[in-house]
Amino acid sequence: MMRTRPLKVALLGCGVVGSEVARIMTTHAADLAARIGAPVELAGVAVRRPDRVREGIDPALVTTDATALVKRGDIDVVVEVIGGIEPARSLITTAFEYGASVVSANKALLAQDGAALHAAAEDHDADLYYEAAVAGAIPLIRPLRESLAGDKVNRVLGIVNGTTNFILDKMDSTGAGYQEALDEATALGYAEADPTADVEGFDAAAKAAILAGIAFHTRVRLDDVHREGMTEVTAADFAAAKRIGCTIKLLAICERAADGGSVTARVHPAMIPLTHPLASVRGAYNAVFVESDAAGQLMFYGPGAGGSPTASAVLGDLVAVCRNRLNGATGPGESAYAALPVSPMGDVVTRYHISLDVADKPGVLAQVATVFAEHGVSIDTVRQQGRQEGDGEASLVVVTHRASDAALGGTVEALRKLDTVRGVASIMRVEGE
Numbered sequence: 001m002m003r004t005r006p007l008k009v010a011l012l013g014c015g016v017v018g019s020e021v022a023r024i025m026t027t028h029a030a031d032l033a034a035r036i037g038a039p040v041e042l043a044g045v046a047v048r049r050p051d052r053v054r055e056g057i058d059p060a061l062v063t064t065d066a067t068a069l070v071k072r073g074d075i076d077v078v079v080e081v082i083g084g085i086e087p088a089r090s091l092i093t094t095a096f097e098y099g100a101s102v103v104s105a106n107k108a109l110l111a112q113d114g115a116a117l118h119a120a121a122e123d124h125d126a127d128l129y130y131e132a133a134v135a136g137a138i139p140l141i142r143p144l145r146e147s148l149a150g151d152k153v154n155r156v157l158g159i160v161n162g163t164t165n166f167i168l169d170k171m172d173s174t175g176a177g178y179q180e181a182l183d184e185a186t187a188l189g190y191a192e193a194d195p196t197a198d199v200e201g202f203d204a205a206a207k208a209a210i211l212a213g214i215a216f217h218t219r220v221r222l223d224d225v226h227r228e229g230m231t232e233v234t235a236a237d238f239a240a241a242k243r244i245g246c247t248i249k250l251l252a253i254c255e256r257a258a259d260g261g262s263v264t265a266r267v268h269p270a271m272i273p274l275t276h277p278l279a280s281v282r283g284a285y286n287a288v289f290v291e292s293d294a295a296g297q298l299m300f301y302g303p304g305a306g307g308s309p310t311a312s313a314v315l316g317d318l319v320a321v322c323r324n325r326l327n328g329a330t331g332p333g334e335s336a337y338a339a340l341p342v343s344p345m346g347d348v349v350t351r352y353h354i355s356l357d358v359a360d361k362p363g364v365l366a367q368v369a370t371v372f373a374e375h376g377v378s379i380d381t382v383r384q385q386g387r388q389e390g391d392g393e394a395s396l397v398v399v400t401h402r403a404s405d406a407a408l409g410g411t412v413e414a415l416r417k418l419d420t421v422r423g424v425a426s427i428m429r430v431e432g433e
């Protein structure tokens, strides 16, 4: 039975994503109504610049007073696509107080204040859904939270930032340096004028916090995520990666420790074997590889940004939240019952590829190997390459077995103190094996 009284939606933000949400709500109105069991009506659109022409949106719905819109009292669902911490946080909290559920695409806010916002939603018997906050159109939050609710997730390994994947893919396929590839990403509109949030890994770290929290039923905040950007990756790193059958990706990695007693979350560039499914994720696409006890390995792949793909995820949430509302129910809220400690980066165990510039003379290899041994880091392969004929220097490339980040850090510190080690050219983790 179709209810005739519509569910009222307030849209906060009408930029690239918001305008697509409004467009799809209009063009797919009949299908959305049939799927929900009641029509959905756009009751108001809060914007910063009211004079801008917004095709397909009744100007009478447009307001600059977002607070008044969420306080109207007749709004069923607030869709927040403004981004950033404030005023989004206050508006969402107010929306709950005034009886609305919320659909948000705001990764930064969820990564920072997810627990408080979930608590506010629960206090008011409302829903807080945010599929669009992580990897755009790709269904991830709901599969982790609902489809895998009976399984035990051990690892989430993802490419969750399209801009950096575009840049790294360009460097890989053309031999370009970082700046050249970034310039192309900017010219094509993938990178923002200020690319810091993407290239320094902040965007991916927020997404890692959200994914880790859901995957491990544990509160993981942005501050818990170890973060390294990808601005230092060079064409030489790609050449080195190729020599060991790898490419380089900026990865978000959320892991349960081997003993199950703690978790880690981190974002950094890493070498990954060309045989791993994530290695073939090209251009600005995103993909997330999930490993769980019963399901084994799963991969979720698709467009991680853009107006229409992100709106697809928002609309999916909108339908779910509206259905819950009609049923007088709420969907799953925060699940943090496991409350596992989040370990520091030093506890992470992985493999490393280290390039050293060393003196090319007897005993140097033995000296270097001794430093690794003294720190309990086992060497898998060593390759030495003479450089210019007769300059007395060589490049030494060491790939280790699995070791803790703390042990590797100690090793590198000691290597730097050796007279025969002229420099540590690069250190990169090797993942996905």
Ligand code: HSE
Binding pocket: 160, 161, 162, 163, 164, 190, 198, 203, 304, 305, 306
């Ligand atoms: N800037 C992000 C990216 C999209 O490049 O993937 C929004 O999170």
